[in-house]
Amino acid sequence: MKSIDIRKMIRANLRDYGMYIALVVIMGIFTVATNGLFLSSRNIANLLNQTGYIAVLAFGMTLIIVIRHIDLSVGFLAGFLGAVAAIALTAWHLPLIVVLPMTLAMGVVAGLITAYPVAKLGVPAFVASLAGWLIYRGAILLVTAQTGTIIIPDATFNAIGNGYIPDITQSQTFLPGIHKLTLLLGLFTIVWFIFKQLRTRASKIAYKFEVLALNLFVVKIVLMSLVIGFITWILAGYNGLSWTVVIVLVIAIVYDYVTQQTVLGRHIYAVGGNPEAAELSGISVRKITFTVFGSMGFLTALSGILFTSRLQSATPQAGQLFEMDAIAAAYIGGVSAAGGVGKITGSLIGALVYMSLMNGMNLLGTDISLQYVIRGAVLAAAVIFDVATRRGKK
Amino acid sequence: MDTAILQMKNISKSFPGVKALSDVNFSVQKGEIHCLVGENGAGKSTLMKVLSGVYPFGDYEGEILYDGKVQRFKDIADSERAGIAIIYQELALVPEMAVYENILLGHEIRKGLGIDWNKMIVRANELLAKVHLKTNPEMKVRDLGVGKQQLVEIAKALSRDVRLLILDEPTAALNEDDCDNLLDLIVGLKNSGVTCVLISHKLREVIRIADKVTVLRDGRTIVTLDASKGEVNENILIKHMVGREITNIYPERKRIEVGEIALETRHWGAIVAQSERHVLDDISIMARKGEIIGIAGLMGSGRTELARSIFGNPDGYRLSGELLVHGSPVNFTSPRQAIRAGIAYATEDRKGNGLILIQDIKANITLANLKAIARHGMAVDDNKEITAAEKYREMLNIKTPSVEQKVVNLSGGNQQKVSVAKWLFAGPDVLIFDEPTRGIDVGAKYEIYCIMNDLAAKGMCIVMISSELPEILGMSDRIYIVSSGKISGELSRAEATQEKIMQMATNY
Numbered sequence: 052m053k054s055i056d057i058r059k060m061i062r063a064n065l066r067d068y069g070m071y072i073a074l075v076v077i078m079g080i081f082t083v084a085t086n087g088l089f090l091s092s093r094n095i096a097n098l099l100n101q102t103g104y105i106a107v108l109a110f111g112m113t114l115i116i117v118i119r120h121i122d123l124s125v126g127f128l129a130g131f132l133g134a135v136a137a138i139a140l141t142a143w144h145l146p147l148i149v150v151l152p153m154t155l156a157m158g159v160v161a162g163l164i165t166a167y168p169v170a171k172l173g174v175p176a177f178v179a180s181l182a183g184w185l186i187y188r189g190a191i192l193l194v195t196a197q198t199g200t201i202i203i204p205d206a207t208f209n210a211i212g213n214g215y216i217p218d219i220t221q222s223q224t225f226l227p228g229i230h231k232l233t234l235l236l237g238l239f240t241i242v243w244f245i246f247k248q249l250r251t252r253a254s255k256i257a258y259k260f261e262v263l264a265l266n267l268f269v270v271k272i273v274l275m276s277l278v279i280g281f282i283t284w285i286l287a288g289y290n291g292l293s294w295t296v297v298i299v300l301v302i303a304i305v306y307d308y309v310t311q312q313t314v315l316g317r318h319i320y321a322v323g324g325n326p327e328a329a330e331l332s333g334i335s336v337r338k339i340t341f342t343v344f345g346s347m348g349f350l351t352a353l354s355g356i357l358f359t360s361r362l363q364s365a366t367p368q369a370g371q372l373f374e375m376d377a378i379a380a381a382y383i384g385g386v387s388a389a390g391g392v393g394k395i396t397g398s399l400i401g402a403l404v405y406m407s408l409m410n411g412m413n414l415l416g417t418d419i420s421l422q423y424v425i426r427g428a429v430l431a432a433a434v435i436f437d438v439a440t441r442r443g444k445k
Numbered sequence: 446m447d448t449a450i451l452q453m454k455n456i457s458k459s460f461p462g463v464k465a466l467s468d469v470n471f472s473v474q475k476g477e478i479h480c481l482v483g484e485n486g487a488g489k490s491t492l493m494k495v496l497s498g499v500y501p502f503g504d505y506e507g508e509i510l511y512d513g514k515v516q517r518f519k520d521i522a523d524s525e526r527a528g529i530a531i532i533y534q535e536l537a538l539v540p541e542m543a544v545y546e547n548i549l550l551g552h553e554i555r556k557g558l559g560i561d562w563n564k565m566i567v568r569a570n571e572l573l574a575k576v577h578l579k580t581n582p583e584m585k586v587r588d589l590g591v592g593k594q595q596l597v598e599i600a601k602a603l604s605r606d607v608r609l610l611i612l613d614e615p616t617a618a619l620n621e622d623d624c625d626n627l628l629d630l631i632v633g634l635k636n637s638g639v640t641c642v643l644i645s646h647k648l649r650e651v652i653r654i655a656d657k658v659t660v661l662r663d664g665r666t667i668v669t670l671d672a673s674k675g676e677v678n679e680n681i682l683i684k685h686m687v688g689r690e691i692t693n694i695y696p697e698r699k700r701i702e703v704g705e706i707a708l709e710t711r712h713w714g715a716i717v718a719q720s721e722r723h724v725l726d727d728i729s730i731m732a733r734k735g736e737i738i739g740i741a742g743l744m745g746s747g748r749t750e751l752a753r754s755i756f757g758n759p760d761g762y763r764l765s766g767e768l769l770v771h772g773s774p775v776n777f778t779s780p781r782q783a784i785r786a787g788i789a790y791a792t793e794d795r796k797g798n799g800l801i802l803i804q805d806i807k808a809n810i811t812l813a814n815l816k817a818i819a820r821h822g823m824a825v826d827d828n829k830e831i832t833a834a835e836k837y838r839e840m841l842n843i844k845t846p847s848v849e850q851k852v853v854n855l856s857g858g859n860q861q862k863v864s865v866a867k868w869l870f871a872g873p874d875v876l877i878f879d880e881p882t883r884g885i886d887v888g889a890k891y892e893i894y895c896i897m898n899d900l901a902a903k904g905m906c907i908v909m910i911s912s913e914l915p916e917i918l919g920m921s922d923r924i925y926i927v928s929s930g931k932i933s934g935e936l937s938r939a940e941a942t943q944e945k946i947m948q949m950a951t952n953y
Binding site: 258308314315317324327329335392 | 756759779780781783784785790792797798799800801802803804808811812813815816819822823824825828831832867871
């Protein structure tokens, strides 16, 4: 059995570890500064709900940047699609079961429309999506022109951004004040995680490949289990898992699987790494471009739904600067502008780092002007760290 | 003797895990042409990067004496100021700028706050005359051929009063004519007092122009040979480079039985849609199973265009004529379709459009046929991928600590092997090699040739495009010569000679 050199592994993954450490440090600072308020169950639940609509955008944006493009239109598109959903519910009186898939489908179509000039005509994505930015900005003003802010009375729709998963029992004697289903799900995740790790390790050993030394492997499992357990405990202390968190986690898992484990994912990274070589390897760069922009549109619609639902209303200002927040989260999460590098898990952490900053500074009552400066500084620091570690690897 | 312009003493340089140079001594006399040869990964480029300040003082051990003084170059600008210029194989010109702007880039002639464009052009013309390049200085560099771009690069170096000119594989991308011009120019420069260090894989040009040759192997100085003492010849050089005597540069090509026709074109033509320019015209060729077909021709004759037009036409030429694979007509609209039909194309430009440098070896090898290692054609099985990559690593003798090594960290020869492995993994019937041994060393070349022979013996149809005539002669069963987008001749192995091929290649 061959063991992986631990120092080599740390060096190779320095960028990833740096991101996790940054998250822990930022959370630690805010926890101390707010006398523990930041890490309270209630605030963490709030933070995660806030992160949701930026995180899903960041997933899509990461893949867009991986294939060397950018999409500036997603902010107002999210706002516009949220408004469309609101109008469909309130003015057209369509049932929610129709409105949700319709909104998501419109998102995909919008993404494909942005992709068309980029993939077929070679128009720079910056310009194509800037046009979209203007168009959707106009569109959102247009559809809200008569009504102004549209209040949504649909309780089910509003639960997407505000509600929590139901509990299995309302028992007040057994673990009072703790969300039992969340706890159970957390426990299940830990078991599943350990099972998965053991299975991967066994198959690696069967193939006689390098694996982590046993003691380190145990440390890794225990550490990860503790982290999952801790997060579960905090969430269970309030209302449990919110629907937003459930949706974001499902999307993250699906996207992570597709990008890291499937042929499609490999093709996306190949196109990002070297489009010409990818084309000559039988990969249609055009098809990948359409796919990635289509996925961005889908996630944009989802982001719009999450945000609109959270506010329980559609406003003419919805979606403003979301694209920049998503881009910032993706870069903090380690995506490379040169293309071909960047993970979904990274952008999830990136979104968390970014939103923790906002949330924490809001708790502290930091002046909004200073907040922007600090967010900018953190973004710069993340990218500088990124470039530095990348260069160090060569 | 104290006419040494440059002495590099006991130079050592390490990268994480690798000692690239150990105790290298390299000394160049004033006014000589000093060639630096060695296999890929021998340390030639690293040594030159130490000299030019790419690896600054403190990043290496040892001492650099230049002009009799100890030098501590912090960066390239530092070494340039001292009169050292390096010209890399990958040219450092701005394609969208005019020739004269490129030549004087960073050394513009000023007039007040602005630039004196007229003086710039006059000065550029003087420099162009020095390198014997007759071209309009206001032309964009993009519109020049590679050979002329190389000359522009040299003119740029001369604009800075260069006294030591280092050329890193300047002729790798040039055709015979441009090569000759360049070599003559280097000799001319020497006569006007410029000292030259030339890194090259082409031993014949080394033998032709070198006053001295230093051989590096595995990061060490092996020997410095003096041409005036008659020490420089091909056998001696190769012996020192590989540490063994290679009696045959080309493996013996056993005549094997050839099968049916695998690939055929009939009156094949290609036109650039925008400019109506004919890149290929009336090309009728065929290649059988088990055959190695050589495609010879000068740079720009349409060899690569021919390969790419067959391989799914990614450049979007307007095609005419017929393409047949295994006897049935096909009409590919993308490389993907060509690959599915069993055709593979290993490109001439490994780094540019062949490999994904930032990805690891295994991902590159499996890229063109991911379905083969995917469950249900969807999910990539990591373990199968490593197993497949390991198989080719062993089979092709790819030198790497692990298949998870990034391709960017490999030497040219090993990158080429990864490229070959990638296409073998796709399981083709027809494998088109475009310049299979460009920029790789003698030992790795021999290995690539052996692989080609093995594949042909197993019934694969091999088409090899090459600028190196000895390679064409040494490897091909049959040779087509391309000139100006047309087939200007076909020769069997028995009747082919370098002279005949050259004559046909230059026969417009």
